[in-house]
Amino acid sequence: MGVKIIATGKALPNFKVDNDRIKELVDTDSEWITSRTGIAARHVALEESALQISVRAARQAMRGDAFLGVKGGSPGELQPGAGAIDPADIGLVIFATVTPDMLVPSMASLVKKEMGLENAVGFDLNAACSGFLFAAWTAQSLMMTSGIKKALVIGSERLSRIVNWEDRGTCILFGDGAGAAVLELDDSKTGIIDTHMQNYDDVNDVLICGMQYIEIPFIKEEPKDMFLKMNGTQVFRFAVGAVSEVMDKLLAKTGYSVKDIDYIVPHQANIRIINNIAQKYDIPIDKFQISIENTGNTSAASVPMAMDDLLRSGKVQAGDKVMLIGFGGGLSAGAMLVEF
Ligand SMILES: CC(C)(COP(=O)(O)OP(=O)(O)OC[C@H]1O[C@@H](n2cnc3c(N)ncnc32)[C@H](O)[C@@H]1OP(=O)(O)O)[C@@H](O)C(=O)NCCC(=O)NCCS
Numbered sequence: 562m563g564v565k566i567i568a569t570g571k572a573l574p575n576f577k578v579d580n581d582r583i584k585e586l587v588d589t590d591s592e593w594i595t596s597r598t599g600i601a602a603r604h605v606a607l608e609e610s611a612l613q614i615s616v617r618a619a620r621q622a623m624r625g626d627a628f629l630g631v632k633g634g635s636p637g638e639l640q641p642g643a644g645a646i647d648p649a650d651i652g653l654v655i656f657a658t659v660t661p662d663m664l665v666p667s668m669a670s671l672v673k674k675e676m677g678l679e680n681a682v683g684f685d686l687n688a689a690c691s692g693f694l695f696a697a698w699t700a701q702s703l704m705m706t707s708g709i710k711k712a713l714v715i716g717s718e719r720l721s722r723i724v725n726w727e728d729r730g731t732c733i734l735f736g737d738g739a740g741a742a743v744l745e746l747d748d749s750k751t752g753i754i755d756t757h758m759q760n761y762d763d764v765n766d767v768l769i770c771g772m773q774y775i776e777i778p779f780i781k782e783e784p785k786d787m788f789l790k791m792n793g794t795q796v797f798r799f800a801v802g803a804v805s806e807v808m809d810k811l812l813a814k815t816g817y818s819v820k821d822i823d824y825i826v827p828h829q830a831n832i833r834i835i836n837n838i839a840q841k842y843d844i845p846i847d848k849f850q851i852s853i854e855n856t857g858n859t860s861a862a863s864v865p866m867a868m869d870d871l872l873r874s875g876k877v878q879a880g881d882k883v884m885l886i887g888f889g890g891g892l893s894a895g896a897m898l899v900e901f
Pocket of ligand 1: 588589590593594597598729730733791792793794800830831888889890
């Protein structure tokens with residue numbers, strides 16, 4: 562018995578902001594951003610809510626399009642997909658985000674209502690850029706213990722609302738978007754082979770974002786800074802170390818080696834972090850899904866969107882092993898090995 566990923570989807574807001582447009586806001590240049598990060602553009606939600614983007618991604622996943630290539634088949638030839646998934650079959654919605662439209666109801670509840678998921682229970686989860694990994698792991702665990710047959714896992718962000726658009730160290734990096742996956746409990750298949758999640762204390766506040774509540778009449782509080790704040794160099798160092806640690810621990814748990822992994826879907830934070838991991842493990846770069854160029858770092862949406870890109874490319878064949886890797890605020894990191 563196991564939990565498989567049977568369908569995926571992604572959605573980006575319409576408004577695209579390229580590096581030249583960012584140059585009008587802060588002292589930077591397009592070439593610097595591209596060479597240091599791999600990012601050429603990002604999308605910013607102007608007229609769409611996080612709910613609308615998320616529902617678009619989820620509806621695409623619920624179509625159950627074909628995404629696995631045929632073994633020995635011609636390039637682009639795809640096996641039949643899961644087919645349209647009945648909304649009544651979804652028993653669980655987990656919504657990973659740090660930028661919900663509202664606190665109450667939860668985003669998962671809003672998705673349930675909007676999509677008519679009459680039999681679903683749902684809740685939100687915050688594990689920053691590792692959010693999708695933590696959510697998929699939670700869904701898998703709940704499905705294995707409670708017998709829920711199908712779950713919808715969404716990673717979605719509107720980071721444009723917490724980024725400081727006057728800080729060139731951060732505003733160049735982040736974007737908005739949503740990714741979704743449908744998970745299915747299967748009596749005969751493994752699907753998710755194993756997972757390793759880890760938290761690290763952010764002792765130096767290298768990646769933080771505060772929040773401001775209303776003033777209460779009994780106490781005088783100083784206004785708080787609500788922007789995302791980051792020490793780029795230290796986060797870079799953390800990311801490289803944490804990715805190696807969760808990869809090594811997951812491989813040790815499963816008994817597989819890096820050579821057994823067909824594709825890697827890393828969190829899309831910086832192309833140099835991905836290159837660094839590729840070099841360290843001597844993994845050809847074409848085994849990594851790289852989607853950062855036109856999205857930037859979309860936090861919890863990054864891994865499911867990149868996974869959707871990889872699966873829709875038709876490169877992944879039945880039986881292939883794909884490792885998903887997340888890291889970010891918390892500090893947090895996680896790796897999940899999935900057999901498709
Ligand atoms: C943010 C990041 C791109 C900065 O790149 P970097 O190579 O570390 O650059 P540094 O911060 O060391 O700055 C190098 C120089 O570029 C300058 N610089 C910084 N941002 C710049 C920008 N947007 N445009 C032009 N110059 C910039 C700095 O001021 C510095 O100039 P100096 O040498 O004259 O002092 C990089 O640290 C990074 O991506 N870190 C990881 C962030 C991340 O992944 N966060 C999310 C995790 S989920």
